Amino acid sequence: MQKIPVIRDKKSSDITIISSxxxxxxxxxxxxxxxxxxxxxxxxxxxxxxxxxxxxYEEGFRLIDxxxxxxxxxxxxxxxxxxxxxxRTGSSPRYKTASAAWIHGEHIMNVRSLLAKMKELDQxxxxxxxxxxxxxxxxxxxxxxxxxxxxxxxxxxxxxxxAELLLEESELRYKSLFEHNPDPICSLNLNGxxxxxNPAMFQVIGYSEQELSGGTIEPLILPEHYPRWFQHFQxxxxxxxxxxxxxxxxKEGYPVEASVLNFPIFVGKQIAGVYxxxxxxxxxxxxxxxxxxxxxLSVVGQLAAGVAHxxxxxxxxxxxxxxxxxxxxxGYDNYFDIMLEELDRINFIVSEFLVIAKPQxxxxxxxxxxxxxxxxxxxxxxxxxxxxxxxxTHIDPDLxxxxxxxxxxxxxxxxxxxxxxxxxxxxxxxxxIDFGRADHDQVLMRFTDQGCGxxxxxxxxxxxxxxxxxxxxxxxxxxVTFRIIENHGGTLKFHSSLGQGTxxxxxxxxxxxxxxxxx
Numbered sequence: 001m002q003k004i005p006v007i008r009d010k011k012s013s014d015i016t017i018i019s020s021x022x023x024x025x026x027x028x029x030x031x032x033x034x035x036x037x038x039x040x041x042x043x044x045x046x047x048x049x050x051x052x053x054x055x056x057y058e059e060g061f062r063l064i065d066x067x068x069x070x071x072x073x074x075x076x077x078x079x080x081x082x083x084x085x086x087x088r089t090g091s092s093p094r095y096k097t098a099s100a101a102w103i104h105g106e107h108i109m110n111v112r113s114l115l116a117k118m119k120e121l122d123q124x125x126x127x128x129x130x131x132x133x134x135x136x137x138x139x140x141x142x143x144x145x146x147x148x149x150x151x152x153x154x155x156x157x158x159x160x161x162x163a164e165l166l167l168e169e170s171e172l173r174y175k176s177l178f179e180h181n182p183d184p185i186c187s188l189n190l191n192g193x194x195x196x197x198n199p200a201m202f203q204v205i206g207y208s209e210q211e212l213s214g215g216t217i218e219p220l221i222l223p224e225h226y227p228r229w230f231q232h233f234q235x236x237x238x239x240x241x242x243x244x245x246x247x248x249x250x251k252e253g254y255p256v257e258a259s260v261l262n263f264p265i266f267v268g269k270q271i272a273g274v275y276x277x278x279x280x281x282x283x284x285x286x287x288x289x290x291x292x293x294x295x296x297l298s299v300v301g302q303l304a305a306g307v308a309h310x311x312x313x314x315x316x317x318x319x320x321x322x323x324x325x326x327x328x329x330x331g332y333d334n335y336f337d338i339m340l341e342e343l344d345r346i347n348f349i350v351s352e353f354l355v356i357a358k359p360q361x362x363x364x365x366x367x368x369x370x371x372x373x374x375x376x377x378x379x380x381x382x383x384x385x386x387x388x389x390x391x392x393t394h395i396d397p398d399l400x401x402x403x404x405x406x407x408x409x410x411x412x413x414x415x416x417x418x419x420x421x422x423x424x425x426x427x428x429x430x431x432x433i434d435f436g437r438a439d440h441d442q443v444l445m446r447f448t449d450q451g452c453g454x455x456x457x458x459x460x461x462x463x464x465x466x467x468x469x470x471x472x473x474x475x476x477x478x479x480v481t482f483r484i485i486e487n488h489g490g491t492l493k494f495h496s497s498l499g500q501g502t503x504x505x506x507x508x509x510x511x512x513x514x515x516x517x518x519x
Contacts, residue, residue, distance in 0.1 A: 006043035206251030388428025423451025
């Protein structure tokens with residue numbers, strides 16, 4: 001709405017500014033002298049009327065007789081017999097009238113109908129075919145050029161507002177599609193700078209809008225994948241719509257696998273940028289990896305069943321002959337006891353090997369993880385001593401018990417300690433073992449060595465059958481270890497870097513008072 005300058009009376013020089021929407025009519029009292037009417041007051045025009053001619057038409061003012069230019073938006077009544085229109089603003093009880101003697105009633109009714117359609121657009125009501133037909137009908141039937149000009153002006157304004165409304169509707173639809181799309185979307189200019197990012201994208205990568213505004217996409221992409229992205233970005237600028245896979249880096253550092261579709265942004269007939277629409281496929285990738293791993297386990301399981309059977313037969317013979325010799329040879333009972341104990345341990349390891357083939361019947365009991373560790377260290381002490389490895393332990397005196405199969409947990413400790421000892425340099429080193437309570441009522445068992453470490457890119461593959469970092473390893477030990485911890489409702493984590501040693505963390509639910517597992 002316009003602000004217009006007026007004065008209180010013809011003798012005053014003080015200019016007052018009023019809103020054009022408050023004006024109901026402009027009355028001509030003589031040449032180039034006008035009275036500005038509101039429903040409750042009147043003023044004198046402080047400028048030439050010709051200056052405001054275009055504005056008057058835009059605001060809805062129409063000439064209805066020789067002396068009155070009326071704001072048709074405020075016409076609330078018309079009496080054709082008296083030739084008078086009633087003017088009122090809002091819900092005010094006050095009103096004014098204006099003579100419409102010079103213009104016949106049909107013109108006033110037409111103007112009111114056309115302005116009503118204008119108001120519908122102002123209220124956000126979508127344009128209809130009925131509105132368009134009304135304008136065409138009124139214009140086609142009018143022969144008086146004075147009226148036709150008035151109608152044409154209203155139609156021009158109507159078409160302008162209709163175009164603005166349709167554009168706004170289109171922008172709102174685009175904005176809704178962009179902001180509420182569950183898939184991550186971002187747009188880039190010709191230089192690869194981020195120009196807009198939707199909330200789904202922020203959620204996937206973990207950054208805020210302020211952190212990414214005006215930046216490049218390069219820091220968000222896995223470095224080795226950046227050349228791939230750049231190649232497809234250039235292809236998109238040439239009009240292609242490539243579909244490819246890309247790995248983003250979350251703010252916290254972990255990778256996010258995504259399937260990405262690029263397509264160009266056209267402004268006119270020129271490409272002005274690139275849209276990237278992604279889909280988080282991390283879960284799908286994990287599912288595929290689990291399927292591959294499951295298939296490997298199935299093959300290894302069949303192999304394990306056959307190997308275990310073949311080993312147990314000669315093992316039974318060996319144990320029988322050792323027991324026979326023990327009864328006939330005196331003075332070597334300690335050696336025979338050690339041999340029988342080791343044969344029993346081989347038999348136990350073979351039994352654990354069968355876990356790969358099929359689930360075994362295990363006995364879960366409430367046990368002290370610290371006591372299981374001490375028993376394991378008694379078996380491993382001689383091996384550590386031979387390799388100049390010192391083992392230091394710290395067990396929380398308030399460590400809660402865990403529900404476990406003691407032999408399986410002992411096997412886990414043996415596997416981890418064997419790997420730590422094997423990774424030590426020739427001069428030996430130290431292994432630090434800490435047992436304590438973790439968050440969410442879990443027991444944390446941490447093993448830290450000073451070995452050669454594991455390359456970061458190999459950590460995700462630990463636990464796969466036949467994948468090992470040791471020259472003579474098979475990869476089956478860690479696979480069995482992972483399976484045992486999973487069967488106990490726990491998790492196994494590795495932290496390592498070359499030359500810095502390795503830390504293995506085992507999380508197993510604690511037994512809360514009452515003898516039940518913590519959730």
